Amino acid sequence: MKPVRYLNKPEEFTRRQDELNEVLSFVGLRVNDKGEVARGAVATTLDEASKHAATLRAELRRRRTHPQVLAYCTVKLLKRSHFRAALEATKGVFDRLRTMSGQSGDGAKLIDTVLASGNSGTPVITINSGGSATDRDERTGFANLLKGLNSMYRNPTAHDPRALRPFPDDDLLELLTMLSMVHRRLDNATVNP
Numbered sequence: 001m002k003p004v005r006y007l008n009k010p011e012e013f014t015r016r017q018d019e020l021n022e023v024l025s026f027v028g029l030r031v032n033d034k035g036e037v038a039r040g041a042v043a044t045t046l047d048e049a050s051k052h053a054a055t056l057r058a059e060l061r062r063r064r065t066h067p068q069v070l071a072y073c074t075v076k077l078l079k080r081s082h083f084r085a086a087l088e089a090t091k092g093v094f095d096r097l098r099t100m101s102g103q104s105g106d107g108a109k110l111i112d113t114v115l116a117s118g119n120s121g122t123p124v125i126t127i128n129s130g131g132s133a134t135d136r137d138e139r140t141g142f143a144n145l146l147k148g149l150n151s152m153y154r155n156p157t158a159h160d161p162r163a164l165r166p167f168p169d170d171d172l173l174e175l176l177t178m179l180s181m182v183h184r185r186l187d188n189a190t191v192n193p
Contacts, residue, residue, distance in 0.1 A: 001020070001037035002015065002035045003033070003035050004089065010059075010070065010074050010183070011070055011074075013035075014058075014074075017031050017033075018057065023041070024040070025040060026042070028041065033110070056172065057074075060173070063177055066179070068092060069183060072089050074089045080082070082168075082171075082172045085172060086172055089179050090154040092179070093146065093186075094107070094110060096186060097111070097114050097125065097146075101113075101124045101191065108151075115142065115143040122192050125190070126188050126189060126190045127139060127140070127186075129141070142185065145178075145182070149182070153175060
């Protein structure tokens with residue numbers, strides 16, 4: 001369980017840690033984030049053991065969250081910083097758009113630059129063939145979704161103090177699930193010259 005063994009697969013570390021912690025909780029032990037065995041709460045029932053081991057990371061694994069989402073926010077999840085995890089995971093989408101397209105910029109301007117048809121009639125990044133009105137509507141909807149995520153999650157967390165923006169577990173899970181869907185669409189996207 002030495003973390004160095006999981007540099008390229010942090011989700012594997014988390015999965016093993018959670019599985020071990022469920023069993024170890026019956027004897028009052030747990031594997032901490034350093035990969036060391038430490039004292040923990042003692043469980044006497046299966047439900048208690050599951051609660052001790054249950055984490056946001058476990059739920060994200062159950063939802064098969066895209067690795068790109070986890071790459072940007074795992075450290076913040078480990079620190080239970082929902083506010084920062086939301087910010088970093090949302091910024092990760094824009095970083096991916098820049099990397100895929102070779103474009104600079106940020107926010108709505110970047111989205112318009114890489115996902116709108118522009119002068120050529122073909123977006124830099126396309127999520128479908130664009131051959132029908134439905135395809136074009138879907139492209140527009142995808143761009144609008146990204147603009148909404150930027151406005152709703154990235155901009156406020158970048159400007160407001162954390163104390164003024166509570167971020168419950170359910171809200172974070174829903175955001176990260178939505179970002180996961182965005183990354184899956186980008187996995188299958190075409191980059192046009």
